[in-house]
Amino acid sequence: MMAQLVYFKEWLTTLYKRHIEIILPILKLLFAFFALSMFQRMFYYNEFIDKPWVFLAVSAVQAFLPISFLYYAISILIMINLWNVSMDIFLGFVIFFIICSLAFIRVDKKHAIIIIATVLLFYLKLEYLLPVLLGMSVGFGAILPAAAGIVTYFLSVYMTDVSTLLTTSTSSSFGMGLQRIVNLILIDKKLLVLLVTFALIIFITTLLCHIFYERAWMFAIFVGNIAMVLLLLFGRLIFELDYTIWRLFLEVILGIGCCYIYRFFRGIGDVSRIEKVSFEDDEYFYYVKAVPKIKVTEKNRNVTNIKSEENEDDLLFDDITEDSDLPDKDGKEAEKE
Incomplete structure (x- = not known):
């Protein structure tokens, strides 16, 4: 069974590398169209821009550009929707966008996909799949982009309350909407628990993955997911939050499966063929422990x-x-x- 899975992985990897000029643009186009549609549903305050052909055109351009272009397109989409609700909230989001662009996107383009994926998974109620996987794949650098994504999602949740308040209020003044958003962020204990939990799980998982041990990734998956469950249950008990317990455990099981799939495609070490090598130069002794990846090649059949x-x-x-x-x-x- 394992050999067949390795055959499939090698075949899929070879197919992707051989046709990357076609497959990658198609995947980027589909993901961009899906992301734009989901963000429009989260911030649905401008019907004029809610046109499928607009999203399709932007997605077609994104297919041939870096992923950071999608982050900028989504941010502009959010700004257009917020403009119809409140000018002060619009300006506040512009400042938040500039900070994220200078602090994350400019440093590393992959931080853009972390922010987008975090918001989408929260919206799809699959957010607990993310922290351990980010710790394994990205490392410590994923903490701040993930936090920015969580804040962006909760902004979409708060906007429902704020838009209703501004619509029904007879004496609305400039800054009223932004003040309401800031107050909701400060008093929301669920947001605080999620920010702390995600940061700690990413930190713990990254540390465990870098232990000098050939099966450290397996240890990191189980410890990270168990620690996440304990932290969320502790936060639910202390702050009386409304977590759905069965959904939490179901997502943890799915998260473990996703981590194993990621690790399988990245490469699993063959611990039966560990090699230890030592050598030296004029200043140091070097001791290297090499764990080869499992690879299987199909035999050529001669007819x-x-x-x-x-x-x-x-x-x-x-x-x-x-x-x-x-x-x-x-x-x-x-x-x-």
């Missing part, structure tokens, strides 16, 4: 066609007949001449 003796005799007779006709024909032509 040999075996012909019967009758067919070979027929072919030989045909060849002799054809050869014997040639001299006669040449001789007749010579006589005519």
